[in-house]
Amino acid sequence: MAKKRPAGPLEMRLWGDPALREPCSPVALIDDTLRRLALDMIETMYNANGVGLAAPQVGRHERLCVIDVPQDAEKEEYAEANAAIPMPLVLFNPEILSREGTQTDEEGCLSFPSIHAPVTRANTVSFTFLDAQGTRRTYTAHGLLARAVQHELEHLDGGVFIDNIADRTAIAPKLAKLEAKTKRRLGID
Numbered sequence: 001m002a003k004k005r006p007a008g009p010l011e012m013r014l015w016g017d018p019a020l021r022e023p024c025s026p027v028a029l030i031d032d033t034l035r036r037l038a039l040d041m042i043e044t045m046y047n048a049n050g051v052g053l054a055a056p057q058v059g060r061h062e063r064l065c066v067i068d069v070p071q072d073a074e075k076e077e078y079a080e081a082n083a084a085i086p087m088p089l090v091l092f093n094p095e096i097l098s099r100e101g102t103q104t105d106e107e108g109c110l111s112f113p114s115i116h117a118p119v120t121r122a123n124t125v126s127f128t129f130l131d132a133q134g135t136r137r138t139y140t141a142h143g144l145l146a147r148a149v150q151h152e153l154e155h156l157d158g159g160v161f162i163d164n165i166a167d168r169t170a171i172a173p174k175l176a177k178l179e180a181k182t183k184r185r186l187g188i189d
């Protein structure tokens, strides 16, 4: 999920890049190399003013994503409940255990600069993952944080947020332009 243009230390993969469609594999051992990758992903996410980033967005295929939803960005009614979840989150092999309710809101993605569209998702999710130390954590998130968890985990299966949008008419021209530009740069068609 995103607000602005991406910037290092890792190169952001944009819509049209096949890396975004490749499903990720579970991580067997969380070592220093993967911890370094997670830190670089956090820095890349912050530099781009994003609240989440998944491995395929930087051309990697480990089941790994990072999330940091600032408390002041959260809907007031959920800020307190979500505050129990420490940020930034480093999620290895994350899984959603349960979903409850629905919410519809504008969504974006660092791989889709300046493209936003309303997406309906569960309002509350319980999820489990291994943190950077390999310790299992299980939390329940609401509102924007719940949205971020669903958005980032979708990336790990080769999904992107626009897959949830039945009518893409409004964003179709921007999508086509971005895809063409990316493919031209990568030399693919």
Ligand code: NI
Pocket (backbone or CB within 6 Å): 001, 108, 109, 110, 111, 151, 152, 155
């Ligand atoms: Ni995204």
